[in-house]
Amino acid sequence: MSRVFNFSAGPATLPEEVLEQARDELLEWNGAGTSVMEMSHRGKEFISIADKAEADLREVMAIPSDYKVLFLQGGASSQFAMVPQNLLGDKTKADYVLTGHWSKKAIKEAQRFCQVNTVADSEASKFTTIPDQDQWQMAPNAAYLHYTPNETIAGVEFSWIPQTGDVPLVADMSSTILSRPIDVSRYGIIYAGAQKNIGPAGLTVVIVRGDLIGHAAKNMPSIFDYQVQAKSGSMSNTPPTYAWYIAGLVFAWLKAMGGLKEIAAINQRKAQKLYDCIDGSGGFYRNPVDKACRSRMNIPFILRDEGLDNEFLQQAATTGLMHLKGHRSVGGMRASIYNAMPEEGVDALVQFMNKFMQLKG
Numbered sequence: 122m123s124r125v126f127n128f129s130a131g132p133a134t135l136p137e138e139v140l141e142q143a144r145d146e147l148l149e150w151n152g153a154g155t156s157v158m159e160m161s162h163r164g165k166e167f168i169s170i171a172d173k174a175e176a177d178l179r180e181v182m183a184i185p186s187d188y189k190v191l192f193l194q195g196g197a198s199s200q201f202a203m204v205p206q207n208l209l210g211d212k213t214k215a216d217y218v219l220t221g222h223w224s225k226k227a228i229k230e231a232q233r234f235c236q237v238n239t240v241a242d243s244e245a246s247k248f249t250t251i252p253d254q255d256q257w258q259m260a261p262n263a264a265y266l267h268y269t270p271n272e273t274i275a276g277v278e279f280s281w282i283p284q285t286g287d288v289p290l291v292a293d294m295s296s297t298i299l300s301r302p303i304d305v306s307r308y309g310i311i312y313a314g315a316q317k318n319i320g321p322a323g324l325t326v327v328i329v330r331g332d333l334i335g336h337a338a339k340n341m342p343s344i345f346d347y348q349v350q351a352k353s354g355s356m357s358n359t360p361p362t363y364a365w366y367i368a369g370l371v372f373a374w375l376k377a378m379g380g381l382k383e384i385a386a387i388n389q390r391k392a393q394k395l396y397d398c399i400d401g402s403g404g405f406y407r408n409p410v411d412k413a414c415r416s417r418m419n420i421p422f423i424l425r426d427e428g429l430d431n432e433f434l435q436q437a438a439t440t441g442l443m444h445l446k447g448h449r450s451v452g453g454m455r456a457s458i459y460n461a462m463p464e465e466g467v468d469a470l471v472q473f474m475n476k477f478m479q480l481k482g
């Protein structure tokens with residue numbers, strides 16, 4: 122067996138210890154006589170797995186007790202619709218911050234349900250900046266403000282939390298959740314597709330403040346109503362049981378390594394090494410993002426000579442550094458270095474980049 126360093130933006134690499142435990146428990150979980158995949162979601166074994174996953178996530182993120190944690194399906198994209206349909210109530214407007222590809226998609230979907238007020242828009246900079254909040258134009262009477270703390274494609278990350286007063290703050294944290302400690306109490310809703318920092322695709326985690334539950338649109342399909350899911354422990358129908366189990370192993374892995382403070386320090390170091398390599402290359406490699414809002418999770422870089430892109434990717438792949446091709450809207454390369462990317466993976470990438478530059482620069 123030879124596992125590569127996988128820099129994919131998602132589905133992304135998982136901690137090897139988690140995969141090993143899953144392998145050891147694949148045929149039979151904890152004396153239950155079956156695999157987790159084959160268990161009833163209502164049986165006591167799976168309920169214990171589900172409860173432990175939630176308890177560990179609550180502990181790791183220090184989620185206050187007045188918040189519900191939902192384990193849903195549909196991906197982060199389903200929340201683009203569920204958020205307005207659950208939060209608007211009798212309001213007609215919502216604020217959105219447009220800082221990249223994913224916030225744009227969230228806006229497009231929300232426009233099906235309400236009047237979207239775009240409070241700030243960084244598209245003119247090709248999504249390489251984040252407008253300061255003192256330039257934002259917030260609507261009076263908005264039902265909530267939605268933003269994307271980390272834009273996965275352009276590699277742009279907020280280092281601060283927007284101030285919204287009484288207006289609930291909603292965050293698509295798909296590519297930054299669990300990467301550092303955050304103050305959950307500042308948020309109305311945090312949601313994330315699992316396939317970046319949580320676990321396998323197919324699971325969507327929604328953390329929602331209790332008072333925001335119970336305002337769903339009248340004609341809302343019931344499985345999309347936070348209240349229905351909260352009341353049933355996310356089991357109003359069959360949840361994605363196996364993905365939930367793997368997410369639980371990831372939460373336990375994080376807890377055992379020292380939690381979010383520890384992983385944040387490692388993430389900071391990993392990102393710094395890569396940015397130092399890019400910035401120290403005399404322009405051979407370039408990251409186009411404003412330094413104040415560079416992502417710690419997704420790091421795009423462009424080669425001065427884009428004619429070398431394919432050679433870079435091919436040689437990287439033969440060195441075991443995989444899935445570095447950038448998103449077509451940015452070009453060049455992108456290294457996604459989520460929690461589960463070991464520091465050795467970043468070291469190997471930096472070493473390769475320096476060698477490639479010596480050869481071709």
Ligand SMILES: *Cc1c(COP(=O)(O)O)cnc(C)c1O
Binds near residue numbers: 271293296
């Ligand atoms: C990946 C991603 C999404 C899309 O997630 P799905 O689970 O595929 O719907 C949405 N927002 C952000 C910030 C992402 O990184």
